[in-house]
Amino acid sequence: MRPLSPAAIRFLASPPAQKELTGLAGGELEPLATLARLRKAWGGERAAWLYDQALLRRRARDKFPHAEALLFESEALEQASHRLVASWRAREVFGPYARVADLGAGIGGDALALAAAGKRVLAVERDPLRAAILRHNAAALGLAARIEVVEADWRGLQLQVDAAFADPARRSGGRRTVHLDAMEPPFADVAALAARLPAVAVKLAPALVKGELPVEAGLGFVSLGGELKEALAGLGELAWPQPWAAVLPAGERLFGPEPQEERLAGPQAYLYEPDAAVIRAGLVRRLAAELQAAQLDAQVAYLTAASCRQTPLARCWRVLRHGPYHFKTLRGWLQELEGTATAVKRRHSPIEPAELAKKLPRAGARSLTVLLTRIGGRNWMMLAEEPS
Numbered sequence: 001m002r003p004l005s006p007a008a009i010r011f012l013a014s015p016p017a018q019k020e021l022t023g024l025a026g027g028e029l030e031p032l033a034t035l036a037r038l039r040k041a042w043g044g045e046r047a048a049w050l051y052d053q054a055l056l057r058r059r060a061r062d063k064f065p066h067a068e069a070l071l072f073e074s075e076a077l078e079q080a081s082h083r084l085v086a087s088w089r090a091r092e093v094f095g096p097y098a099r100v101a102d103l104g105a106g107i108g109g110d111a112l113a114l115a116a117a118g119k120r121v122l123a124v125e126r127d128p129l130r131a132a133i134l135r136h137n138a139a140a141l142g143l144a145a146r147i148e149v150v151e152a153d154w155r156g157l158q159l160q161v162d163a164a165f166a167d168p169a170r171r172s173g174g175r176r177t178v179h180l181d182a183m184e185p186p187f188a189d190v191a192a193l194a195a196r197l198p199a200v201a202v203k204l205a206p207a208l209v210k211g212e213l214p215v216e217a218g219l220g221f222v223s224l225g226g227e228l229k230e231a232l233a234g235l236g237e238l239a240w241p242q243p244w245a246a247v248l249p250a251g252e253r254l255f256g257p258e259p260q261e262e263r264l265a266g267p268q269a270y271l272y273e274p275d276a277a278v279i280r281a282g283l284v285r286r287l288a289a290e291l292q293a294a295q296l297d298a299q300v301a302y303l304t305a306a307s308c309r310q311t312p313l314a315r316c317w318r319v320l321r322h323g324p325y326h327f328k329t330l331r332g333w334l335q336e337l338e339g340t341a342t343a344v345k346r347r348h349s350p351i352e353p354a355e356l357a358k359k360l361p362r363a364g365a366r367s368l369t370v371l372l373t374r375i376g377g378r379n380w381m382m383l384a385e386e387p388s
């Protein structure tokens with residue numbers, strides 16, 4: 001993609017360029033013909049800017065509401081929060097706060113969501129191009145009156161707000177980092193804000209090393225569509241005393257503490273597969289207690305129960321057969337039940353799901369799932385299906 005410049009942003013924000021971009025939104029974006037037409041109408045440089053924006057708008061559709069009205073920059077789009085996570089956070093985490101600072105606001109994934117949730121937002125971004133794009137985006141969504149965009153390093157500002165959100169860049173030297181002191185700016189700079197502001201929340205990599213956080217920080221994990229998206233550390237009023245997991249898009253939240261005692265049981269009629277955020281938050285026993293379920297093994301995040309309660313916090317399976325892992329037995333079960341293993345999953349099992357899937361017969365009409373695990377040191381297999 002051609003690098004953007006202040007002149008590029010001014011051009012792309014102009015009414016004629018916006019009209020062209022609207023025209024490019026529908027139908028096929030065939031590169032050769034489209035670029036040839038754009039070059040003829042606008043010249044080479046502007047044609048490249050327009051074409052790139054048309055591509056970025058398509059790429060942004062899932063992440064940003066009203067992407068068709070916004071401007072993007074490739075790396076900033078990649079770093080931006082997903083709209084469902086950003087709007088959930090604006091409502092559920094920053095709900096009580098009227099004035100919120102977004103520190104390192106990028107092109108606005110969070111700032112726009114905070115403003116849409118009714119907050120007055122101070123959006124600080126030190127990269128001039130991103131700050132200019134954010135200004136355009138705020139105006140395009142009719143949110144300019146609620147978002148003050150400041151192009152600066154926020155560490156030099158007096159922040160007159162009730163709460164702050166920071167989403168530090170997690171790449172250094174072209175590589176992703178999970179370490180708190182390698183983020184930009186380092187976590188310690190953000191944490192220092194807690195001495196000056198009532199509430200601070202920081203978005204972190206879900207793979208963060210928990211021991212690197214200060215002891216007073218609260219910590220939660222957010223998943224979207226079953227995929228672990230982020231960790232959120234809270235300080236000041238947001239120093240949650242217990243870990244939590246939030247499962248989106250349902251918005252269901254599970255709070256600790258994790259019970260001390262283990263509840264273990266052999267496979268019963270149903271198996272629960274806890275959501276990734278619940279597991280990462282260390283709340284598998286908490287979930288077991290909520291669902292009146294037990295763990296199959298203390299080391300394994302599979303729960304077993306006599307009945308199935310539908311919940312966004314876990315996926316439920318009806319167990320049709322189970323026993324110690326034995327390939328021929330599994331093959332026999334599939335034949336007997338006239339099923340095909342459409343998915344093979346595992347937790348703590350040494351058996352390679354992809355290898356096993358290749359060897360299993362695929363003749364049966366019934367869609368079944370194989371779940372491989374270890375119970376009490378033995379390789380175990382379960383054949384299951386979605387409850388009707």
Ligand SMILES: C[S@@+](CC[C@H](N)C(=O)[O-])C[C@H]1O[C@@H](n2cnc3c(N)ncnc32)[C@H](O)[C@@H]1O
Nearest residue numbers: 079080081104106108109110126153154167185
């Ligand atoms: C991960 S991105 C933010 C993405 C944003 N939350 C979104 O959803 O669109 C981090 C941003 O912080 C900015 N940044 C890093 N250090 C900063 C600082 N000290 N002051 C202001 N901005 C900073 C970077 O330029 C980058 O755009």
